[in-house]
Amino acid sequence: MIETLISIVFCLSSALTVLILLLPSQYQPAQAGSPSRPHAAKRHKTCVQILVLGDIGRSPRMQYHALSIAKHGGEVVIIGYNESDPHPDIISHPSISIVPLRSHPALLQTSNKLLFTIYGPLKVLFQIVCLWKCLAYTTKPSRWLLVQNPPSIPTLAIASLVCFLRQTRLIIDWHNFGYSILALKLGQTHPLVKMSMWYEKVFCKSASAHFCVTNAMASVLKKDFNLPVPVLPLHDRPASHFNPILDPNARTDFLTTLPETKEFHSALKAGSLRVLVSSTSWTADEDFSVLIDALLRYSELATTVQPHLPEVLAIITGKGPQKEMYLGQIAALEKASKLQKVTIRTAWLSVPEYARLLASASLGVSLHTSSSGVDLPMKVVDMFGAGLPVVGWDRFEAWPELVTEGVNGLGFGSSKELAGHLVELFGKSDKLESLRLGAQKESSRRWDDEWNPIAGSLIGLT
Structure with missing residues (x-):
């Protein structure tokens, strides 16, 4: 019955298409x-x-x-x-x-x-x-x-x-x-x-x-x-409006102006907070659960095994069909106190504000998995334009065309690997700064x- 209905719809669609095209x-x-x-x-x-x-x-x-x-x-x-x-x-x-x-x-x-x-x-x-x-x-x-x-x-x-x-x-x-x-x-x-x-x-x-x-x-x-x-x-x-902000104080000053960071002003000024940014389309080819699981692992380690690890504020930008589903999951985790050293916020920013956020953040995350294996996420290009180092899903063929491993970014293939990168980079500021220098160098390549x-x-x- 269903197959018959689909066939009828296709026949009607084809007939109407021909009439329109003529x-x-x-x-x-x-x-x-x-x-x-x-x-x-x-x-x-x-x-x-x-x-x-x-x-x-x-x-x-x-x-x-x-x-x-x-x-x-x-x-x-x-x-x-x-x-x-x-x-x-x-x-x-x-x-x-x-x-x-x-x-x-x-x-x-x-x-x-x-x-x-x-x-x-x-x-x-x-x-x-x-x-x-x-x-x-x-x-x-x-x-x-x-x-x-x-x-x-x-x-x-x-x-x-x-x-x-x-x-x-x-x-x-x-x-x-x-x-x-x-x-x-x-x-x-x-x-x-x-x-x-x-x-x-x-x-x-x-x-x-x-x-x-x-x-x-x-x-x-x-x-x-x-x-x-x-x-x-x-x-x-990257286009011309994506540019690195070289002065760390200027980066902090901008972050304190955002509504999403209002409650973290003192931590930002003290340098005890790391700001992570991810832009996502909230679709199937960007599995946001990978980032949630990684932040859960990070929070657990930071509250038990490695208390020296800084707090993390993850600012997620973008719109898409799965957004509300994931926001529900995040709210449930916060209610259960499973994100004690991690805060997740969503934002929808203007083009200039988004460019400055990238330039001011500590680390960018790309969850793009590539359905074909040969495309690349534009968000990483924008992050490099702003001089922001990147960690991203790297299990596809074209990834090395964009990111030089260990120079301007790091790849991962699981939430466990991503959590490991977060612990390494946020626990060792010299490694993160080295990647930032590599991203700033990459920013010179323009559209x-x-x-x-x-x-x-x-x-x-x-």
């Missing part, structure tokens, strides 16, 4: 910057649309693309969900505009695996309608369309068709693989995961070029996806240095 569109093909129209290139700025099927404010890499394009004289239209504040420079820049997408109805969001197979296609249908209306009607033609992937469904199909009709050049910016993320929810052998993999491999071939976040991902795209066009590794680098010769050159702006 609708006429009201535009003229893109001309700005076209090689066949050399005079048009002089009269118009190079226009680039950036498509994010997600929250623009929580998509730093795509915002950095927009700022770099505008900085070099291009005109940018960012299309995506406008749920949180973008970077201030995005809002104020005269050459950057935002076209918000309509969010899907809340009732189509579920963590139940069975309901997901029913609601998923309906959610995709809603997104198809919104994307088609925006790309084919609301926005003017552009020379380039830069698409964030994942999510790939339905983004790649709609983008491919619109680019074909509008004579727009499509660039896919690979942050990960859509099918590998879907597998976290449904399992590797699920039919929808296999269909997603096929879909991604088929529609990505319509792109004129590809960016990706690691060399390892570029290798997979070239070998397994058999792409006939350039695949260019474009490593994440513009990476973007200009790769993306800027491809688009024709540098």
Whole structure:
């Protein structure tokens, strides 16, 4: 019965999709910057649309693309969900505009695996309608369309068709693989995961070029996806607002201004408190229980075996579906007095405040486990930009492309290992300071240095 219902939903979805895609569109093909129209290139700025099927404010890499394009004289239209504040420079820049997408109805969001197979296609249908209306009607033609992937469904199909009709050049910016993320929810052998993999491999071939976040991902795209066009590794680098704060007193002074640290002012001034920062999406590919278990171990050791260990304040930033579940677990542990030398607080900060928090903290933690094994967490790049040493989950192939073990960070593969690193680093300030120096050195590698010769050159702006 369930399989029949799913089949009916898919058939209806396919039929409606075909009807939508056959609708006429009201535009003229893109001309700005076209090689066949050399005079048009002089009269118009190079226009680039950036498509994010997600929250623009929580998509730093795509915002950095927009700022770099505008900085070099291009005109940018960012299309995506406008749920949180973008970077201030995005809002104020005269050459950057935002076209918000309509969010899907809340009732189509579920963590139940069975309901997901029913609601998923309906959610995709809603997104198809919104994307088609925006790309084919609301926005003017552009020379380039830069698409964030994942999510790939339905983004790649709609983008491919619109680019074909509008004579727009499509660039896919690979942050990960859509099918590998879907597998976290449904399992590797699920039919929808296999269909997603096929879909991604088929529609990505319509792109004129590809960016990706690691060399390892570029290798997979070239070998397994058999792409006939350039695949260019474009490593994440921190933007200009992430900078180290070299003066320890200045770091302490900033921390005392945060509401989350109000009750710890005296400990901060005395130097008896270590501030740990982790930014998480509260999703399945970032198992927050690993950090909770590690902090439990640390608290137990600090209250019994090694009382010289300092107190720890863990400030967790980010939004996501599993946040409330974990906050309930933390509250229960606090009530049971199992976190005697550890305090966990959550925060949602502005971009400048978040940058200064990273620069002022003692240690950063990354829980990103990588569904594909070849992507990297942007949060670690930001931490290095702020000169903050990092401990992170390292059981995936691309990790060494980002972190140099023992120089600017340390890797772990279990909560026990993470707890061991916390004890070592917070118990020996010289080791932690050595890693901070390594992170500060890494901070000199900036986004513009990476973007200009790769993306800027491809688009024709540098």
